[in-house]
Amino acid sequence: YIKQFKKNYEELTSRLFKLYNETIFEKKLPEDMSITWNKRLLRTAGYCAYKRCHGKHVARIELSTKVCDNAERVRDTLIHELCHAAVWMLNQRTDGHGPYWKYWARKSNLSHPELPIISRCHNYSISTKYTYTCTQCGYQIGRHSKSLDTTKKVCGHCHGRFELMGTPGSKEGTPRTPNKFALFVKENYGSAKKTNSDFKHKEIMQLLSQQFAEKTKLDS
Ligand SMILES: [Zn+2]
Ligand SMILES: [Zn+2]
Known part of the structure; x- marks a missing residue:
């Protein structure tokens, strides 16, 4: 099964890459660009690593x-x-999810209206207790313990510094933005309870996390 999955997904990614390179990136990304699968990557859906090789990006x-x-x-x-x-x-720079990234994201959505709005975070990352946020670009990473040495580790997107966010996230596993979500719950729990007075606490939390997910989708 795993083998089959791997084969199918490798095919899928290479097909998608070819398509998007044509429709969005004007065939300017190298055809042989390395896109690999990593089974040990648990905290994020994917990442992009940059380097300079003989002056080339x-x-x-x-x-x-x-x-x-x-x-x-x-x-x-x-x-x-x-x-x-x-x-x-193509732009020869790193800007996290800044204007250049947003330009390409918007172009992707314009070329492919069938896609959902491309958001800054991969909303479905496996949830972790501690979230570190890049102070420059807002990129977030999760850790299961307070293990990140913020004096050494810098953001892979913009080389900014990381900062530990708020309190540990809830077990519901609302990923990535536990503090914003907590705030959202605080603001909306009362009214949600009023309009759905027969709901149990768990159901209200489910409703709120749905609303929150939709709201953050619209915000980004
Ligand atoms: Zn990103
Ligand atoms: Zn950053």
Whole structure:
């Protein structure tokens, strides 16, 4: 099964890459760009690594086998990371999810209206207790313990510093933005309870996390 999955998904990614390179990136991304699958990647759906090789900007994408476990996730994650790769290779810079990244994300959505709005975070990352946020670009990473040495580790997108956010996230696993979500719950719990007075606490929390997910989708 795993083998089959791997084969199918490798085919899927290479087909999608060819398509998007044509329709979005004007065939300017190198055809042989490295896009690999990593089964140990658990905290994010994918990432894009940059380097300079003989003065040339090269990028490599890794996708998480465990997080990208359906075709939509593969597609959405791939396109998100391709936008990072394009910023590095075509615009020759890193800007996290800044204006250059947003330009490519918008272009992706214009060329492919069938895609969901490309968001800054991979909303479905496996949840972790502690979230570190880049103070420059807002990129977030999760850790299961307070293990990140913020004096050493810098953001892979913009080399900014990380900062530990708020309190540990809830078990509901609302990923990535536990503090914003907590605030959202605080503001909306009362009214949600009023309009759905027969709901149990758990159901209200489910409702709120749905609303929150929709809201953050619209915001980004
Ligand atoms: Zn990103
Ligand atoms: Zn950053």
